[in-house]
Amino acid sequence: MAGYHLLYPMRTYLIVSGKGEETNVMAADWVSVISFNPFMVGVAISPKRTTWGLIKKYGEFVISVPSLDMLKDVWTAGTKHGPEKLKEMSITLVPSKKVGTPSIKEALANIECKVVDARDYGDHTWFVGEVVAYSYDEKAFPDGKPDVGKAKFLAHASWTDFVTFDKKIYRTE
Numbered sequence: 289m290a291g292y293h294l295l296y297p298m299r300t301y302l303i304v305s306g307k308g309e310e311t312n313v314m315a316a317d318w319v320s321v322i323s324f325n326p327f328m329v330g331v332a333i334s335p336k337r338t339t340w341g342l343i344k345k346y347g348e349f350v351i352s353v354p355s356l357d358m359l360k361d362v363w364t365a366g367t368k369h370g371p372e373k374l375k376e377m378s379i380t381l382v383p384s385k386k387v388g389t390p391s392i393k394e395a396l397a398n399i400e401c402k403v404v405d406a407r408d409y410g411d412h413t414w415f416v417g418e419v420v421a422y423s424y425d426e427k428a429f430p431d432g433k434p435d436v437g438k439a440k441f442l443a444h445a446s447w448t449d450f451v452t453f454d455k456k457i458y459r460t461e
């Protein structure tokens with residue numbers, strides 16, 4: 289068993305990179321918020337990914353938040369390589385607000401990032417992105433909070449196995 293599985297289940301995201309004909313999408317679990325103000329996020333991406341070269345080339349990426357309904361496309365994004373895979377996917381690319389890399393219309397949210405740092409740790413590069421804009425589906429985030437019972441946020445349990453969240457909320461006060 290690989291030790292990193294001890295940190296699972298983790299949420300799964302889609303990383304959009306490139307633009308125009310070069311637009312590519314990959315799945316990524318290793319994503320984190322790293323600063324509140326300014327809002328910054330990080331994602332660990334292996335240099336083996338086509339996405340890695342595109343983020344290096346354009347200095348920007350979009351983190352798209354998929355729902356369970358997008359699982360088939362998430363799996364394609366996470367197992368195939370390069371922009372050709374988009375022909376097998378049913379996502380709709382739409383212009384982002386502040387970066388040239390497109391957003392995904394069907395996603396629950398799209399977080400637009402400009403790379404401010406990229407550092408290698410072992411076999412992955414930790415790309416730090418400053419969030420320059422975002423858009424989201426108001427039905428998935430009514431009153432600015434995730435509707436976990438309805439939006440079917442996607443999480444990854446182990447290689448082929450994914451889960452979503454229960455409606456039950458455990459409130460602390």
Ligand SMILES: Cc1cc2nc3c(=O)[nH]c(=O)nc-3n(C[C@H](O)[C@H](O)[C@H](O)COP(=O)(O)O)c2cc1C
Pocket residue numbers: 300312313314315316317318319332333334336337338339340362363365366367368369370371412444
């Ligand atoms: C659910 C899931 C999560 C993944 N998470 C990551 C990740 O966080 N970082 C990474 O480098 N690769 C991750 N991968 C692997 C890439 O998504 C995969 O190698 C993909 O085919 C790369 O596509 P590309 O070559 O078009 O960039 C993940 C794959 C899956 C299925």
